[in-house]
Amino acid sequence: MPCVSPLIRPLSFVRFTLNIVFISTLLLSLGGCAQISGLFGGDGKEKDVRLSAQTLAGEGMEEFSNGRYYKARKIFDEILDYYPFSPEAMLAQLKGADCNYYMENYQEALMLYHEFEERHPTNEAIPYVMYQIAMSHYQQIDRIDRDTNGAENAIREFSKLLRAFPDSPYRNEARARIRAANEFLVNHEYFVVEFYLRTEKYKEAQTRLQYLINTYPDATITPKATKLLKRLEAGDPPGFNLSSWFKKTLLPDWAQFKSEEDSGVPSSLNEVEPLNTRY
Numbered sequence: 001m002p003c004v005s006p007l008i009r010p011l012s013f014v015r016f017t018l019n020i021v022f023i024s025t026l027l028l029s030l031g032g033c034a035q036i037s038g039l040f041g042g043d044g045k046e047k048d049v050r051l052s053a054q055t056l057a058g059e060g061m062e063e064f065s066n067g068r069y070y071k072a073r074k075i076f077d078e079i080l081d082y083y084p085f086s087p088e089a090m091l092a093q094l095k096g097a098d099c100n101y102y103m104e105n106y107q108e109a110l111m112l113y114h115e116f117e118e119r120h121p122t123n124e125a126i127p128y129v130m131y132q133i134a135m136s137h138y139q140q141i142d143r144i145d146r147d148t149n150g151a152e153n154a155i156r157e158f159s160k161l162l163r164a165f166p167d168s169p170y171r172n173e174a175r176a177r178i179r180a181a182n183e184f185l186v187n188h189e190y191f192v193v194e195f196y197l198r199t200e201k202y203k204e205a206q207t208r209l210q211y212l213i214n215t216y217p218d219a220t221i222t223p224k225a226t227k228l229l230k231r232l233e234a235g236d237p238p239g240f241n242l243s244s245w246f247k248k249t250l251l252p253d254w255a256q257f258k259s260e261e262d263s264g265v266p267s268s269l270n271e272v273e274p275l276n277t278r279y
Contacts, residue, residue, distance in 0.1 A: 053083035073099035127168040180254035
């Protein structure tokens with residue numbers, strides 16, 4: 001029987017181990033079970049099970065229509081990730097912004113609406129987009145004792161919409177919401193007057209009241225502000241009955257500012273189809 005050198009077995013074992021490592025690395029580098037199965041009896045082709053852009057758009061709109069905005073947004077994001085140049089991508093951009101709006105992610109919605117406006121400035125949906133930009137600010141209007149940026153930005157954006165598209169289906173609602181936001185700003189000014197009176201800074205209160213009357217002559221609270229100013233000028237500031245001059249006020253219902261011209265005009269953005277793409 002021939003004598004086997006003790007070095008042969010270790011060398012054979014090393015070669016065997018290296019072969020196993022090489023094959024394992026090769027299999028991993030091929031990227032997935034579908035391809036690996038092709039090496040062992042399959043057809044050797046990677047099967048793409050990703051849904052088409054059109055199918056995804058249909059599913060996204062179905063989720064959106066049923067108020068499942070988080071799921072809808074995920075689907076619209078998938079369209080933008082995998083089909084950025086498809087006809088459905090524009091729909092996905094807009095409805096993705098809408099999903100954020102309805103989930104009250106207003107800053108994210110604003111970013112996406114502005115992005116759509118910049119990319120598609122001549123699209124038929126631009127009046128709707130401008131309306132939604134204004135509404136995203138409007139929905140952030142807080143209490144009168146806090147920041148007034150939401151009201152100021154909403155007024156600016158609604159006014160921009162009215163200048164750009166004076167005959168849009170949103171025109172009457174935009175005007176009404178501008179008036180409501182203005183009322184909020186008036187109430188904020190009146191709240192500051194109350195603060196001055198409670199701290200007995202009557203001169204500052206008079207200055208603020210005069211500003212309110214001059215700036216918002218048609219506001220609901222202006223007649224009351226005028227009476228209060230006259231009392232202060234006469235040296236008769238309200239004392240124990242101060243609270244009767246200042247009732248808690250919030251953002252008024254915009255619907256009370258609608259004019260008679262509004263009949264037949266959609267009162268909600270849901271009644272207007274922003275894009276000619278139904279799924």
